[in-house]
Amino acid sequence: MTKPNKPKIAIDIDGVLADMHNPIFETLKLNYTGDDVKVWDFFEELKVDRQAFWDAYKRIWSEQYHLIPLIEKDAPTTVTKLREKFEVHIVTSRPKETHSGTISWLKYRGITYDKIILLPPLTDKTEYIVDYLFLVDDNPNLASRSNKVILYDRPWNRGVSGVRRIRSLQELLEIVDAIAESPPQRGW
Numbered sequence: 001m002t003k004p005n006k007p008k009i010a011i012d013i014d015g016v017l018a019d020m021h022n023p024i025f026e027t028l029k030l031n032y033t034g035d036d037v038k039v040w041d042f043f044e045e046l047k048v049d050r051q052a053f054w055d056a057y058k059r060i061w062s063e064q065y066h067l068i069p070l071i072e073k074d075a076p077t078t079v080t081k082l083r084e085k086f087e088v089h090i091v092t093s094r095p096k097e098t099h100s101g102t103i104s105w106l107k108y109r110g111i112t113y114d115k116i117i118l119l120p121p122l123t124d125k126t127e128y129i130v131d132y133l134f135l136v137d138d139n140p141n142l143a144s145r146s147n148k149v150i151l152y153d154r155p156w157n158r159g160v161s162g163v164r165r166i167r168s169l170q171e172l173l174e175i176v177d178a179i180a181e182s183p184p185q186r187g188w
Helices: 021-027 050-063 075-085 096-108 169-181
Strands: 008-011 087-093 115-119 134-137 149-152 164-166
Touching: 021 050, 050 096, 075 087, 075 169, 096 115, 164 169
Parallel strands: 008 087, 008 134, 087 115, 134 149, 149 164
Antiparallel strands: none
16 A cells, blocks of 8 residues: 655745855855845845855855854754655755755755755746645745745745745644645635
């Protein structure tokens, strides 16, 4: 007898699992933290050079991934618990030169998963989650594209209302039974 397939969920990396703003701001010697990022496209508001930011992003993810902290120190344990009920896929968009460092970072931080999907930058992840229960992401633009997106609460997405939102992965763990039993819907 074959085991029934577990429902699939998708989890983003940057802004959900990984705190990438702080190490980049430090590398660029900018006096900001991730809490200073109040809008998704923050470059003009904070007067941060876009190219310098993305160059540092690529360098850190490909050469210094160990500098990138977890957003939640218990994320590895929480993701492991999620895997008891769900097939957990890491779904992230990023430059190709960061792929190896990304996989190394997940291992270094102890985050286990069933599959990783590495998409090119600016890819609309909602096109890839058709057969998923939901995607946990911090990108406020994705929330309007699919009712399967659960926003991971961050300063840059707090202006989005009427969507499902969590403040921690632990909170997600506490509500997974309700999510698995009911179809996705707007708000929560």
